Structures are given as C-alpha cells and as structure tokens.
Amino acid sequence: xxxxxxxxxxxxxxxxxxxxxxxxxxxxxxxxxxxxxxxxxxxxxxxxxxxxxxxxxxxxxxxxxxxxxxxxxxxxxxxxxxxxxxxxxxxxxxxxxxxxxxxxxxxxxxxxxxxxxxxxxxxxxxxxxxxxxxxxxxxxxxxxxxxxxxxxxxxxxxxxxxxxxxxxxxxxxxxxxxxxxxxxxxxxxxxxx
Amino acid sequence: xxxxxxxxxxxxxxxxxxxxxxxxxxxxxxxxxxxxxxxxxxxxxxxxxxxxxxxxxxxxxxxxxxxxxxxxxxxxxxxxxxxxxxxxxxxxxxxxxxxxxxxxxxxxxxxxxxxxxxxxxxxxxxxxxxxxxxxxxxxxxxxxxxxxxxxxxxxxxxxxxxxxxxxxxxxxxxxxxxxxxxxxxxxxxxxxx
DNA sequence: AGAGAATACCTATGGAGATAGTTATTTTCG
DNA sequence: CGAAAATAACTATCTCCATAGGTATTCTCT
Numbered sequence: 001x002x003x004x005x006x007x008x009x010x011x012x013x014x015x016x017x018x019x020x021x022x023x024x025x026x027x028x029x030x031x032x033x034x035x036x037x038x039x040x041x042x043x044x045x046x047x048x049x050x051x052x053x054x055x056x057x058x059x060x061x062x063x064x065x066x067x068x069x070x071x072x073x074x075x076x077x078x079x080x081x082x083x084x085x086x087x088x089x090x091x092x093x094x095x096x097x098x099x100x101x102x103x104x105x106x107x108x109x110x111x112x113x114x115x116x117x118x119x120x121x122x123x124x125x126x127x128x129x130x131x132x133x134x135x136x137x138x139x140x141x142x143x144x145x146x147x148x149x150x151x152x153x154x155x156x157x158x159x160x161x162x163x164x165x166x167x168x169x170x171x172x173x174x175x176x177x178x179x180x181x182x183x184x185x186x187x188x189x190x191x192x193x
Numbered sequence: 194x195x196x197x198x199x200x201x202x203x204x205x206x207x208x209x210x211x212x213x214x215x216x217x218x219x220x221x222x223x224x225x226x227x228x229x230x231x232x233x234x235x236x237x238x239x240x241x242x243x244x245x246x247x248x249x250x251x252x253x254x255x256x257x258x259x260x261x262x263x264x265x266x267x268x269x270x271x272x273x274x275x276x277x278x279x280x281x282x283x284x285x286x287x288x289x290x291x292x293x294x295x296x297x298x299x300x301x302x303x304x305x306x307x308x309x310x311x312x313x314x315x316x317x318x319x320x321x322x323x324x325x326x327x328x329x330x331x332x333x334x335x336x337x338x339x340x341x342x343x344x345x346x347x348x349x350x351x352x353x354x355x356x357x358x359x360x361x362x363x364x365x366x367x368x369x370x371x372x373x374x375x376x377x378x379x380x381x382x383x384x385x386x
Numbered sequence: 387a388g389a390g391a392a393t394a395c396c397t398a399t400g401g402a403g404a405t406a407g408t409t410a411t412t413t414t415c416g
Numbered sequence: 417c418g419a420a421a422a423t424a425a426c427t428a429t430c431t432c433c434a435t436a437g438g439t440a441t442t443c444t445c446t
Contacts, residue, residue: 002289003402009296019424032292034285039403041426067425084293084300088311092227093364094433095284096195099225100277102360103202105353107277118281126283159385160298166381167295170374171286177370181363188359192352194404196432212394232433234396260395287403 003043006033008052008072008080013147015071017058018044028144031133032167044070052076097178101185109189116185123179130175134168137161196236199226201245201265201273206340208264210251211237221337224326225360237263245269290371294378302382309378316372323368327361330354 006029010021021044022037035043048055048068052075057066072080097119104112136142138161140149145164149157199222203214214237215230228236241248241261245268250259265273290312297305329335331354333342338357342350 001402002287002292006292009292017424018426022425029292029295032295033287033289036404037425038405038407038427043402080296081299084296085304088308088315090315091288091290093288093367094195094226095286096226097284098360098364099195099199099202099222101363102222102225102357103273103277104356104359105349106274111278115281122281122283156298162381162385163297164295166297166378167291169377170294170371171291173370173374174286174367177366178363181366184362185359188355192355194432210394211396215395229434230395231397231435231437 002033003035003039004047004052005080005083006030006035007040007043007047008076010144011053011070011072012077012080013144014151015056015069017067017069019067021070024144027133028142031130031171044068047076052079104185104189109192113186113189116182116189120179120182120186123175123182127172127175127179130168130172134165134172137164137168195226196228196232197240197245198273198276199223199228200233200236200240201269203337204246204263204265205270205273206337207344208249208262210260210262212260214263217337220326221335224323224364237261240269245272297378297382302385306379306382309375309382313372313375313379316368316375320365320368320372323361323365327358327365330357330361 006025007021010016010025010029016024018037018041022040025035025040044053044055047053048070052073053070054073055068055070058069059066100107100115107115133142137145140146140157140161145161149160152160199218200214203209203218203222209217211230211234215233218228218233237246237248240246241263245266246263247266248261248263251262293300293308300308326335330338333339333350333354338354342353345353
C-alpha cells in the first residue's frame with residue numbers, strides 16, 4: 001500500500017518514464033521502501049488508471065514503439081497528502097535476522113560465524129550508501145531532490161531538506177544499531193565456542 | 194519463507210494444537226516474525242503435508258469434531274537446521290515510517306505531530322513487551338523456552354538462553370534507536386512550525 | 387437454567403511482493 | 417563494421433501476507 005505513495009513522491013520531483021522511475025527509485029525512495037521493477041511498472045499503470053498519474057506516450061526507437069512518461073496529477077498530490085495526514089498504524093517488523101539469531105544454537109558454529117560476517121558486510125555497505133545519500137541531500141546535489149526544489153519557493157527549501165535528511169538519519173541510526181548488534185553476536189559466538 | 198521456520202522453532206519446544214501455536218506464537222517467535230493465524234493454520238497443514246510436522250487428530254467437543262496436534266519430525270528438525278546453516282541474503286527493509294518521515298513537509302503540522310506521538314507510543318509499548326520477554330528468557334520463566342529446555346541437556350542451557358536473549362537485545366536496541374529517532378522528529382517539527 | 391462472553395479452531399479472498407524471464411534499441415570496442 | 421555489452425521497457429507467475437470473516441464449544445454470571 002505504501003509503494004504507490006513512494007512512486008508519487010518520486011514523481012513529484014519531475015515527470016519520468018517507467019524505466020527512469022525504476023532506476024531513480026533504487027537510489028532515492030528505494031532506500032526507504034524497496035521494490036523491484038516488476039512491481040513498479042504495473043503500479044504505475046494502476047495509478048494512471050485511477051487518475052493519480054497521467055501517462056503520456058513518447059515515441060521510442062524506430063517502429064511505432066512508445067514508452068510512457070508519467071506525471072503526478074492534482075488528484076495524485078491530494079491522495080499523497082491525504083495519506084501523509086492519515087493516522088499511524090502499528091508496524092509489524094519481520095526481519096529474518098532476529099529469527100536466526102534467536103536459534104543460533106541450532107546452527108553449525110562455523111556457519112553461524114560466516115552468517116554473521118556477511119550480515120556485518122551488508123550493514124556496512126548499506127551504511128556507506130545511506131551516508132553518501134544523506135550527504136547529497138544535505139548539500140542539495142541529490143538529483144531527485146534538486147529537481148523537486150526547483151519547482152518550490154526558496155523559503156521552503158531548508159524545511160524540506162531537514163525532513164529528507166531526518167529520514168536518512170533514522171535509517172542510519174538503525175543500521176548502526178544493527179551493526180553493533182551483529183558485532184556483539186560475533187563476540188558471543190567466540191565466547192561460546 | 195521464514196514463517197515455516199518460526200513455526201518449527203516454536204514446536205521444537207513441545208507439540209501444540211493449531212490454536213495453541215497461534216496463541217503462543219504472538220508471545221514468543223511472533224515478536225521476531227509476526228504472522229496472523231490465517232497464515233499459521235494453512236502453513237501448519239502445508240508443513241504436515243511435506244512431512245516436516247506430524248498432525249495427530251485429537252477429539253474435541255461432543256460430535257466427531259477434532260483438532261490437530263502438531264509435532265516436529267526428524268525431517269522438520271533437519272530442514273530447520275539446514276535453513277539455519279544457509280548463507281545470508283541481504284534483507285530489504287520496508288518500513289513506511291521512513292517514507293512518511295522523508296515527506297513530512299507534505300503533511301499538516303498538527304497531523305504530523307499526532308502521527309509522531311502515536312509512533313512514540315507504539316515504540317514505547319513494544320519496548321515494554323520486549324524487555325519483559327527478555328527478562329522471562331533470562332530467568333527461564335518463559336513457558337516456551339522452559340518446555341524446550343526440559344528436553345535438553347543441562348550443559349547446553351546457558352548457551353541457548355544466551356542466543357535467545359541476544360535476539361531480544363537486538364530488537365530492543367533497534368526499538369530504542371527508533372524511539373530516539375521519533376523524539377528527534379518531534380523536536381524537528383517543533384523547531385520548524 | 388439460559389443468555390452472553392470468552393475460548394478454540396479454522397476458511398475465503400484479494401492484493402502485495404519475489405523470482406525469473408522477454409524483446410527491442412543504442413553504445414562500445416576490437 | 418559487426419559482435420558483444422549495456423540500456424530501455426516490460427510481462428508472467430507463484431507465493432506470501434492482510435483483512436475479514438465463519439462456526440463450534442466452554443465458561444460465567446444472574
């Protein structure tokens with residue numbers, strides 16, 4: 001249910017084709033809400049059919065092929081704003097890492113160690129990406145943000161950047177907490193075996 | 194894909210009926226991997242048909258009604274152990290909270306504040322539950338854990354408890370990080386409006 | 387004893403999400 | 417200049433998950 005709002009949010013920056021959306025997505029809202037393109041293309045169509053986006057056919061290649069360029073409609077913006085104003089509902093976390101951690105006694109100690117080492121690797125890599133993106137937001141070099149700011153009054157810029165970076169601060173803090181937890185896990189394993 | 198292993202993990206403690214599973218689930222593995230009973234019952238059946246669980250029909254009530262008591266088979270334990278030994282794959286976080294946070298400039302400031310206040314409430318409540326459960330694991334009063342320990346050599350107990358509490362430590366640390374983040378959000382809102 | 391509440395057990399359905407493709411066009415480089 | 421690689425644009429399918437039910441049995445209270 002959130003994917004559609006992630007897509008609208010992305011497209012408020014500027015109109016994009018499906019492919020552009022699916023690429024940009026990975027480097028911006030995608031950090032916040034992951035989705036593969038097999039989900040993105042159909043959802044874009046659905047949003048168009050519901051009138052939240054317009055889809056303009058743009059010629060592509062030689063034959064009568066076209067690609068679709070999507071833009072947010074007034075109805076789309078309204079729906080997004082409405083979602084942003086809706087009350088919070090509790091969120092069920094569902095992270096296999098905790099499940100595996102709880103039952104690490106079932107695993108082969110070597111495999112458990114390998115597992116934690118790759119977890120550590122994943123978290124470290126993600127931290128790098130998140131911090132780099134956060135920096136690009138803060139100095140306004142992030143392309144999606146830059147496009148968005150262009151259509152907006154200068155006085156608002158600070159406020160918008162503050163919220164965008166705030167979201168990344170949360171993800172970074174979580175990532176750091178997870179990383180520390182994984183390191184504790186490695187120590188725990190070492191102490192036990 | 195993790196639900197089945199959460200169910201097997203729960204049932205290694207002792208055999209349970211579907212209803213017992215769905216109740217105990219919420220108070221143990223369910224913290225780690227949430228699932229509604231509409232998912233639990235069919236998955237139990239599937240696991241039975243795959244031979245990872247046995248389902249014994251137990252009479253219930255007057256007429257020829259029965260309920261099913263499930264127990265883990267050797268194949269089930271093997272499958273669980275195999276899963277525990279499989280390599281890690283990166284996990285895509287998908288938390289609507291970050292999406293909303295990033296675009297808080299679209300929300301009505303009052304609504305945004307209300308939203309963050311309920312988020313704070315959710316995190317606080319969950320923290321209480323997690324810490325209480327962690328304590329029950331540490332002092333061995335947690336019923337699912339206690340049942341599991343009974344069938345296991347005393348020398349292993351410490352190690353098992355260490356991993357179970359370790360998982361909760363991770364969830365608690367994440368919850369604390371999130372809570373702090375929400376509080377930062379409230380301050381950010383207050384500063385901006 | 388009978389009504390209502392709580393417990394026990396389970397199903398139907400639709401949408402969200404993961405995995406794994408396909409086809410066409412443009413760029414690169416030996 | 418032709419083959420291989422990269423880019424662009426999508427689709428099909430199957431499983432997972434959420435929402436929202438349903439019915440039978442036992443407990444509780446007046």
